[in-house]
Amino acid sequence: MNAQDGISPEIAEVDRIVAQARKAQRAFEAGGSQALYDKAALAAGWAIMEPARNKALAETAVETTGLGNVPDKITKNHRKTLGLLRDIADVKTHGVINDDPTAGITEIARPIGVIGAVVPSTNPAATPANNIINALKGGNSIVVAPSPKGVASCEMLIDYIHSEFDKLGLDRNLVQMIPAPGSKAKTQRLMETVDRVICTGSQNNVHRAQSCGTPAVAVGAGNVTVIVDETADLQAAAAKITASKCFDNATSCSSENALVVVDAVYDAFVTAMAAEGGALVPSSEASVIVARLWPDGHLNRSVIAQDADKMLEALGMAGKVPEGTKFLAVETDEIGPDYPLSGEKLSRVLALYRAEDFEAAKALAARILAYQGAGHSVGIHTDDDTRAVGLGRDLPTCRVIVNQAHTFATGGSFNNGMPFSLSMGCGSWGRNSIDTNLHWRHFVQTTKIVRETPPREPELEEIFGVYWSEVGQ
The missing domain is CATH 3.40.605.10 (Aldehyde Dehydrogenase; Chain A, domain 1)
Known part of the structure; x- marks a missing residue:
């Protein structure tokens, strides 16, 4: 001192x-x-x-x-x-x-x-x-x-x-x-x-x-959820999700952490995802992944942001998934603090949810955001833009990324209008003062x-006229 x-x-x-x-x-x-x-x-x-x-x-x-x-x-x-x-x-x-x-x-x-x-x-x-x-x-x-x-x-x-x-x-x-x-x-x-x-x-x-x-x-914290609906181009969606999820070994706060796929295209999407290197882990084996990814209640440093081969080895999945596997999609239907798969994983692992239809998918995304990641961003792969607008109207999120690789799009891209940034404000939902990049x-x-200008004081009728006509004075 x-x-x-x-x-x-x-x-x-x-x-x-x-x-x-x-x-x-x-x-x-x-x-x-x-x-x-x-x-x-x-x-x-x-x-x-x-x-x-x-x-x-x-x-x-x-x-x-x-x-x-x-x-x-x-x-x-x-x-x-x-x-x-x-x-x-x-x-x-x-x-x-x-x-x-x-x-x-x-x-x-x-x-x-x-x-x-x-x-x-x-x-x-x-x-x-x-x-x-x-x-x-x-x-x-x-x-x-x-x-x-x-x-x-x-x-x-x-x-x-x-x-x-x-x-x-x-x-x-x-x-x-x-x-x-x-x-x-x-x-x-x-x-x-x-x-x-x-x-x-x-x-x-x-x-x-x-x-x-x-x-x-x-x-604020990221915990990106992406919806794939029945109108999506499944091959394009799978390719974009794979590129985004694997980029820099999922270090980005904009990396997909959960996919919610509607029932009508679930099996077809899983097939498209497999063709891109995404291996499905059925819900019956999810507990094994959870135990190895959070061995002591904290994320396993041997898995966080590692190349695919190291990630698979640390999770005990080497030799159990197809050759060329780039990431794991673990089936689950659970959300909340007792279910860590529903949160941010900082690794080539994402949670895969199955929803009856788009409205159910939207409700699932809302539940995930309520647990973690409110304000940051969500994504959707769809051919119906009104659904994207609906997400923006109803979910607690500052960004809805449409038909894009989420990691590349959220922080600015040469093919969208977002400002290039590595820091995403999450508004009041994420307890931030900004809602922009x-x-x-x-x-x-x-x-x-500030200079004086001609006065612009309106008459009361100009301001209240319509209101008075409806409710009286």
């Missing part, structure tokens, strides 16, 4: 880093321009997208976290960053961004200041890069708090960013991280002393972020210049 100021050395270190970030941000803003902010964001983007660096980051991530696989992490680092840079390319974040003469209001974009970003081990390069790019685009500095397993990847990413900054003469202190060893105390201090917290990760971290006293943007707008604030 430092006797002079009464704080420990590790807390003093966080304070020093934040002070450096604050000084760098003030200079960045004072000399700011759209061109400068854009160049800084591009520098961070190229730091992760340059092929040799991307490969090194992906290899380091898999080696140090034990999660996912290198080819998919390379793809994720590239596509998520490229998509984000596309999204923000023409966005104005400096100076006057809106001028409305009729309203008499001019909006000026302003940085928030110092961003504190808490990031998970599942995407230890892509998520920090996304936050860093958005922060710089808005004229902010940023301090990243990686998970313990994500430290090596984060260090490497920031070294690459600093190398790009040196080419531009930018202050390295615009992008920093809390160095190892990480601790809850360090992360807590960071969250308490920055100007905005961005938190992606465990619900424990999210709760701490939202109660730290600093304005926070945090995201995290994007650049969450990293800026505005000042409004």
Whole structure:
């Protein structure tokens, strides 16, 4: 403990880093321009997208976290960053961004200041890069708090960013991280002393972020349920579900965790799924999977985000499923805290439910969301768009993904209109302040210049006329 100021050395270190970030941000803003902010964001983007660096980051991530696989992490680092840079390319974040003469209001974009970003081990390069790019685009500095397993990847990413900054003469202190060893105390201090917290990760971290006293943007838990109805293209649905479920070994919060298939096409879908590498585990054998996937009440680390062969070996399924099996679909009809198959599995395992018809499938999806994953997203494979709209009207969810590979679509894709992001807000259902994908707008604030306009005070008749005609005065 430092006797002079009464704080420990590790807390003093966080304070020093934040002070450096604050000084760098003030200079960045004072000399700011759209061109400068854009160049800084591009520098961070190229730091992760340059092929040799991307490969090194992906290899380091898999080696140090034990999660996912290198080819998919390379793809994720590239596509998520490229998509984000596309999204923000023409966005104005400096100076006057809106001028409305009729309203008499001019909006000026302003940085928030110092961003504190808490990031998970599942995407230890892509998520920090996304936050860093958005922060710089808005004229902010940023301090990243990686998970313990994500430290090596984060260090490497920031070294690459600093190398790009040196080419531009930018202050390295615009992008920093809390160095190892990480601790809850360090992360807590960071969250308490920055100007905005961005938190992606465990619900424990999210709760701490939202109660730290600093304005926070945090995201909810995923537990994606996807419905396959009798009008769906079963082969296309099976192919998309397989690609999505297996991508980066199901590390994404947008990975399918449950399929609900209507009875009329259940057997045909199981056949289509098998052709894509999805092996059916009948309900009579589900208890074996549960016992091995949650051996002590917690997810088995030998199964979480592992390649198919390692997953099958750990679950005792090697040699019991067809050669070339990519994932397991375990039949069940149970939902709730006593039935872990109905929750998030972070592995190449999903729960498979059979529903009498679409309305029954919708009710099952609602029950699953009530247990876990409310607000995040659901999916549907259908030829009836009114059913997708119905899900959006009735279920507690911020996104309904229609006829797409869920993992690729939810966080933005080149063939849909969602913003590219690795952090999905879940609205009030997920106890979040946002219901959108995290994007650049969450990293800026505005000042409004308000001028007098001609008065627009309506007569009472104009406002209440229709109401009075119905109920009287």
